[in-house]
Every structure is written in C-alpha cells, then in structure tokens.
Amino acid sequence: MLKRPVWNVAGTALALVLATNAPASSADLGAKDEPIKLPMLEYTGQHVSTHIAGQLLQKLGYKVEYVTASAFPVFSGLADGTISALVDIWLNNVGDIYPKVLATKKIENIGSLGLETREGWIYPKFMEQICPGLPDWTALTKPECVQALSTPETAPNGRFLDYPSEWGSRSATILADNSMPYTAVPSGSEGAMVAELEAAEAAKTPLLMMFWSPHYTLAENEVGWVKMPPCKEQAEKHCITQPESVKIVWSGFGAKWPAAYALLKELKVNAQEQEKMMLAIDKRGQDLDAVVKEWLDSHGSTWQPWIDAAKK
Known part of the structure; x- marks a missing residue:
C-alpha cells in the first residue's frame, strides 16, 4: 500500500x-x-x-x-x-x-x-498463544499482551508498527480513539516492514503492525488479521475500511x-x-x-x- x-x-x-x-x-x-x-x-x-x-x-x-x-x-x-x-x-x-x-x-x-484488496492490523499467527482472544481487538488491551509488545522505545505502552510517516497514519488515531495502550511507530519503508515481519516470524518475536494485501510476503508468512475496534466516527482517519x-x-x-x-x-x-x-x-x-x-x-x-x- x-x-x-x-x-x-x-x-x-x-x-x-x-x-x-x-x-x-x-x-x-x-x-x-x-x-x-x-x-x-x-x-x-x-x-x-x-x-x-x-x-x-x-x-x-x-x-x-x-x-x-x-x-x-x-x-x-x-x-x-x-x-x-x-x-x-x-x-x-x-x-x-x-x-x-x-x-x-x-x-x-x-x-x-x-x-480484491485488504488492509488492517496483522500479527504473526503464533501470537494467538501470547495474546489469547486474538483476532478480536480486545485481546490486545490485556496487560500480558501489551507487555509482550512493549519495547524500551514505547514502554509502558506496546509498540505498533505503522506505515511510513509519509503515508499518513489512521492507526494512531484509532488507537487513541479506543484508549489502547500502544504507541504507533512509523516504519522507514515497505521493505523495512516486510523485514520486521519476516524477522518476527523467524524469531517468534511478538509484532503488531499495519499492512495490506495483496502482498507477496503474505504468501510466505502466516498472519492473522485483527477484528478491528469500532469506528469512533464514520470518517477516514477514524476507520480502516476495505480499500478500493x-x-x-x-x-x-x-x-x-x-x-x-x-x-x-x-x-x-x-x-x-x-x-x-x-x-x-x-x-x-x-x-x-x-x-x-x-x-x-x-x-x-x-x-x-x-x-x-x-x-x-
């Protein structure tokens, strides 16, 4: 995307x-x-x-x-x-x-x-063991899940890997709308996002990120798609809808x-x-x-x- x-x-x-x-x-x-x-x-x-x-x-x-x-x-x-x-x-x-x-x-x-496109929040499938309740978004708010996704850069919040800053961020607004304890951290590029996903899969490191399909890496890495929280407002920056x-x-x-x-x-x-x-x-x-x-x-x-x- x-x-x-x-x-x-x-x-x-x-x-x-x-x-x-x-x-x-x-x-x-x-x-x-x-x-x-x-x-x-x-x-x-x-x-x-x-x-x-x-x-x-x-x-x-x-x-x-x-x-x-x-x-x-x-x-x-x-x-x-x-x-x-x-x-x-x-x-x-x-x-x-x-x-x-x-x-x-x-x-x-x-x-x-x-x-046929899709966009939203994804995670490596093994995270369903770390954050029971996934793919429902409420699983991400549980303390053990937030802690698993926390980094020195974002603590005590969990880290959310966002699109590069030039692409704009709806995720930061949605996280704030729903009082989710996460900090949206912009990625440097599409390549950097793919590298993080592949590294997380290889090392079984927790990761939550914004992504889209079709994308070649999803043919090689098994991911889950978060069932998104409700939109606070029916406006683009408050919602992630399936793109056209x-x-x-x-x-x-x-x-x-x-x-x-x-x-x-x-x-x-x-x-x-x-x-x-x-x-x-x-x-x-x-x-x-x-x-x-x-x-x-x-x-x-x-x-x-x-x-x-x-x-x-």
Whole structure:
C-alpha cells in the first residue's frame, strides 16, 4: 500500500519511453506520437498494474513513459495533465487531496481496477498463544499482551508498527480513539516492514503492525488479521475500511487518446495474479517488465477483449 518522496516527472532515472509494438489499425488513437505518462508509485503491486497497462497501450500503438510519483502529489500532476493516467490507487490512502481535485473536474475516475484488496492490523499467527482472544481487538488491551509488545522505545505502552510517516497514519488515531495502550511507530519503508515481519516470524518475536494485501510476503508468512475496534466516527482517519483500487485519468485524457481511454476503462487486475508477479519481482529478483510480459504472453484470453473493445 505504500514511500512518498516528492514526485518528479522530468529527468527521473526511471522515466522510460517505450517503443510501439503491434499498432492498432482501426482504433482512433488520437495523439499517438505524444507519450502517455503513467506514474510509478511506491509499491510493487502498483508497478505491476501500471506496466500491464503500459504494455497493453503499446500493443495499441501508443508510446508510454513511466515516471516516478508519490500518492499525494500525483494528483496535482494529473490535474494539469503532466501525468496522464493513474491505473492503481487505493482510495483509503489518499487523504482529502483526491476528493478536492476530483471536485475541480480536472481528473476523472474511470472505475474500479477490480483488485480484491485488504488492509488492517496483522500479527504473526503464533501470537494467538501470547495474546489469547486474538483476532478480536480486545485481546490486545490485556496487560500480558501489551507487555509482550512493549519495547524500551514505547514502554509502558506496546509498540505498533505503522506505515511510513509519509503515508499518513489512521492507526494512531484509532488507537487513541479506543484508549489502547500502544504507541504507533512509523516504519522507514515497505521493505523495512516486510523485514520486521519476516524477522518476527523467524524469531517468534511478538509484532503488531499495519499492512495490506495483496502482498507477496503474505504468501510466505502466516498472519492473522485483527477484528478491528469500532469506528469512533464514520470518517477516514477514524476507520480502516476495505480499500478500493481505482483508475484515475487527467480530464483531457479521453479526448486526446480515445482508444487508450477505452482500454483503461476495461483494464482489470486479479489480486492473486498480481501477488504472484510481486513475488517474482520482490523475492526472486526478476525484472518487472519481463515478469509482466510473461504474464501477458500466457493470458491473452484475459486482455485481448480489452484490446478489441478499444479498437471499436
């Protein structure tokens, strides 16, 4: 879900203008000589979705440029057209910037990515022996559980490993709302969170943390999901709801690249397939482009109808 440096379109080392292959002949491509700029956010699942979109856009005859971006500033780029389309963004992690920009009509939500997602508090399964009553959240308030999760940094409170500070923290608010004796400690990065989970599993060290799925590490580490405490208010910062990943485009996208617009509206990504690709990239060190290409080569029946619809 998630490293937020300031986004940079021009001059980024990650920017790649990709060559066209298999151009479409009957589609209204529009400004096909101008690259469609797709932002790469800070997590591998989004990279996978973005490169699926990028390689399919190439098949239609477009040029694609990948640019680095962060989840909050990316909306400014979408609003002024310096970024073209964002094909995988979790709406529960965008604060109030997204609805504000959407209200200006400078961006357009073109629908769900179809990704089955989950977000919340997790713990290694062995902790159910340390904190009887898990996964119910009230088990976390028992003194023996708080003590097990306490560290010199947080004592007498238990330690809660939160998202990196740039991502924002709903957990700190929820802990306070429910008078839970925990201190939310921001992680340094997604990689640091994964490393802590793997280390906790290996050493059987208690850990409570914010996390999300799909994620490759959950295929290798058995975790439980906390049944969350009630929301004090029905507001984003007071609740963790199951996220929806949607596709957002610059408001002029459809007029400028009609066939690309039609394709992206059709685009869907399966969570299990995304997780397998993430595992290949993050754990096995395989190349992102190659992994996505291999998936496309073996799943033509999935995406060919999207290409066909875009060519009409």
